[in-house]
Amino acid sequence: MKMKGAEILLHCLQKEGVDVVFGYPGGAVLPIYDALYDSSIKHILARHEQGAVHAADGYARASGKTGVCIATSGPGGTNLVTGIATAYMDSIPLVVFTGQVSSSLIGKDAFQEADITGITLPITKHNYLLERTEDVARIVKEAFHIARTNRPGPVVVDLPKDLMEKSIDFEDNDDEVQMRGYRVMKGVNSGQIINAAEMINQAERPVIYAGGGVIASEASAELKEMAEKMKIPVTTTLMGMGAFPGTSYLSLGMLGMHGTRCANYAVGECDVLIAVGVRFDDRVTAKIEHFAPNASIIHIDIDAAEIGKNVDVDVPIVGQVKEALRSLIPRLQAREELSEWHQTISRWKDEFPLRYGRPSEGRIMPQHVVEKIYELTQGDAIITTEVGQNQMWAAQYYQYKEPRTFLSSGGLGTMGYGFPAAIGAKIARPDMKVIDIAGDGSIQMNIQELGTAVQYKVPVVICILNNHFLGMVRQWQGLFYNGRYSFTDMSHQPDFVKLAEAYGAVGIRVTKNEEVEGALREAFQVTDRPVIIDFWVEREANVYPMVPPGESPLNMLGGELDE
Amino acid sequence: MNKHTLAVIVENKPGVLTRVATLFRRRCYNIDSLTVGTTENPGISRMTIVVEGDNKVIEQVTKQLYKLVDVIKVIDITRESAVDRELVLIKVKADNNVRAEIVQLVDIFRARIVDIGRNSLIVEATGDRGKMDALEDSFRPFGIIELVRTGKVAMVRGSK
Ligand SMILES: Cc1cc2nc3c(=O)[nH]c(=O)nc-3n(C[C@H](O)[C@H](O)[C@H](O)COP(=O)(O)OP(=O)(O)OC[C@H]3O[C@@H](n4cnc5c(N)ncnc54)[C@H](O)[C@@H]3O)c2cc1C
Ligand SMILES: Cc1ncc(C[n+]2csc(CCOP(=O)(O)OP(=O)(O)O)c2C)c(N)n1
Numbered sequence: 001m002k003m004k005g006a007e008i009l010l011h012c013l014q015k016e017g018v019d020v021v022f023g024y025p026g027g028a029v030l031p032i033y034d035a036l037y038d039s040s041i042k043h044i045l046a047r048h049e050q051g052a053v054h055a056a057d058g059y060a061r062a063s064g065k066t067g068v069c070i071a072t073s074g075p076g077g078t079n080l081v082t083g084i085a086t087a088y089m090d091s092i093p094l095v096v097f098t099g100q101v102s103s104s105l106i107g108k109d110a111f112q113e114a115d116i117t118g119i120t121l122p123i124t125k126h127n128y129l130l131e132r133t134e135d136v137a138r139i140v141k142e143a144f145h146i147a148r149t150n151r152p153g154p155v156v157v158d159l160p161k162d163l164m165e166k167s168i169d170f171e172d173n174d175d176e177v178q179m180r181g182y183r184v185m186k187g188v189n190s191g192q193i194i195n196a197a198e199m200i201n202q203a204e205r206p207v208i209y210a211g212g213g214v215i216a217s218e219a220s221a222e223l224k225e226m227a228e229k230m231k232i233p234v235t236t237t238l239m240g241m242g243a244f245p246g247t248s249y250l251s252l253g254m255l256g257m258h259g260t261r262c263a264n265y266a267v268g269e270c271d272v273l274i275a276v277g278v279r280f281d282d283r284v285t286a287k288i289e290h291f292a293p294n295a296s297i298i299h300i301d302i303d304a305a306e307i308g309k310n311v312d313v314d315v316p317i318v319g320q321v322k323e324a325l326r327s328l329i330p331r332l333q334a335r336e337e338l339s340e341w342h343q344t345i346s347r348w349k350d351e352f353p354l355r356y357g358r359p360s361e362g363r364i365m366p367q368h369v370v371e372k373i374y375e376l377t378q379g380d381a382i383i384t385t386e387v388g389q390n391q392m393w394a395a396q397y398y399q400y401k402e403p404r405t406f407l408s409s410g411g412l413g414t415m416g417y418g419f420p421a422a423i424g425a426k427i428a429r430p431d432m433k434v435i436d437i438a439g440d441g442s443i444q445m446n447i448q449e450l451g452t453a454v455q456y457k458v459p460v461v462i463c464i465l466n467n468h469f470l471g472m473v474r475q476w477q478g479l480f481y482n483g484r485y486s487f488t489d490m491s492h493q494p495d496f497v498k499l500a501e502a503y504g505a506v507g508i509r510v511t512k513n514e515e516v517e518g519a520l521r522e523a524f525q526v527t528d529r530p531v532i533i534d535f536w537v538e539r540e541a542n543v544y545p546m547v548p549p550g551e552s553p554l555n556m557l558g559g560e561l562d563e
Numbered sequence: 564m565n566k567h568t569l570a571v572i573v574e575n576k577p578g579v580l581t582r583v584a585t586l587f588r589r590r591c592y593n594i595d596s597l598t599v600g601t602t603e604n605p606g607i608s609r610m611t612i613v614v615e616g617d618n619k620v621i622e623q624v625t626k627q628l629y630k631l632v633d634v635i636k637v638i639d640i641t642r643e644s645a646v647d648r649e650l651v652l653i654k655v656k657a658d659n660n661v662r663a664e665i666v667q668l669v670d671i672f673r674a675r676i677v678d679i680g681r682n683s684l685i686v687e688a689t690g691d692r693g694k695m696d697a698l699e700d701s702f703r704p705f706g707i708i709e710l711v712r713t714g715k716v717a718m719v720r721g722s723k
Contacts, residue, residue, distance in 0.1 A: 180574070180635045181631070182632045303630070305627050305630060
């Protein structure tokens, strides 16, 4: 059958199960947009390409599917860069299509030409520049295959305009993807599983350190089974929030720079550390010599290059978390109790709970807002975050019960991620409440997406923890730069309530503790448009506890009872 | 710091060299030399990369290379018994007084004179790195006008 490149593209997307794409049109993608005009694939028009790519990312994180977005050549592509890097750092499967100038013009500095495959080379799992219309089907198939298998990540496909316009005789096939240089990892080394089992069976003070890989591998059930069978306390990374229920008696909360004291102490004292789908990020390990100094380390990761990258491990297990845990669990001898270790941990939990002070007049404690959101949703919601203090409080004061309910830019720390990601998440999971816990600085980075959320009637709730500061940076200036608040004051800001209304969204301002619950309840009632709640929070509240940079995770600042 | 020689088998596609080079730059690995060429299979190219680093670094380099979709195989041939060769072209000052001496040196190194100018010669030589270093040192006193080395290519001995 004669088909245009663009039609073949959409046909292939449908075959991959894509039902929604996020994008923004332009000259070089006109043929694709023309084909979209009467396609059954839903297209969400963002207000900025960065909004489109974060929305596709939020869609992917919330659903477990591969997110798809489209942008035009040149500035369209370069506007995607932050979003692609965000997905790359957090191992999120995306397929990103960019328009390119016609093939005969490539390399001539043509209008709106940018070398997007060159630009995105270090921030993609792989990328393609299409050379022949005949290759569209194969490349789309490969792109999705690469994006979602093994360690997931973003793949960029650059599509010259003429090749999308060109008609060819197209015959579809169901051939398997064939790539000599890329194989899907299967199975795990049974010898290492036996070693790991022995180590865990003998451990007296074991800790599980679980992360984003558990969620990517859909292995939360297995993780829970192992922890409960062996009575092993579990701490998760920021990326692992929800991989293990925060409500479990075995949960230690998050570890690392702004983790709980209990989690950091437990890792400091453990004799066996079971690292599951984690990458020993420096926000977690702090000074590497002081990280889990007494522990033998078991590391399960699908990416062989992660093993031994930052810390030396005793038992490396390369493979899917799910498969590894499934073969490990039957070899573990169920334990009735682990009383001494649990007593120590309970003591830390009692001694060092997360706590915060009282607000000044006309302000609310930001932590209180997060606690209220938890109280009202009982964890049955998807929380997205911006970056900074808001993100840390969202991790600390809310109990995540399920995977894919906490979406946050961990690796890149992209301000402006949370709101567009919330839009994508709500489109993926219309059944769930979706709440963006935001800062007043971050929300202004992609505030234009209010237009998108209003147009498509996406009822997400943005809770701005408005401290009128770039809070996290201010906190560091306060602690480590003698309180010199250099360019972190954000008092010049729009009236967020009026701004919401101008876009056709709902705006609510809250300045008193008593109003917090009412405002949230009101916002949760709205089903046809986004809501901004502008919570005026204590201006100089800090995130505690905290491992100061370069310190041992045992030397945390703040969070003691006598503070 | 020890040097390792990696034979990297890659897809013969545009951009592969950039991918490999970008990886080395981004991860701060030190490339000592890198050569690329075709192989017996037109779809496949072979890179010989000499990289500096301890075993841990080389392990990381290898694993990171494997993550590139276009990389098919990585073989560390440092410890293998292998034949390795470099080709060197040297343009050396050579007036009548020293020509004979240079010709002698060329013989000793089993090199060849491939161009004769009025006051210079171009010498071509192949051999392993050590030999090429020695050759370079020996010609230096005469005055090297221009020198180019290809970087190393290598192949494991026997039927492996
Ligand atoms: C302001 C700020 C403060 C932060 N503070 C903290 C903090 O206090 N504590 C904290 O934990 N983080 C913190 N972070 C986040 C931190 O930067 C990292 O993003 C995070 O620690 C990484 O989480 P992870 O180890 O789970 O790895 P991820 O980035 O989620 O990586 C997942 C790992 O699992 C592997 N994997 C993927 N899929 C599979 C699979 N199917 N099977 C097996 N393995 C798989 C991958 O190869 C990778 O190694 C902070 C971020 C910001 C922006
Ligand atoms: C795009 C981007 N620019 C700059 C930073 C550095 N940065 C990290 S946190 C932060 C402050 C965030 O302020 P706000 O959104 O108001 O959140 P708060 O910390 O006050 O909760 C800044 C500027 C970043 N992470 N991302």
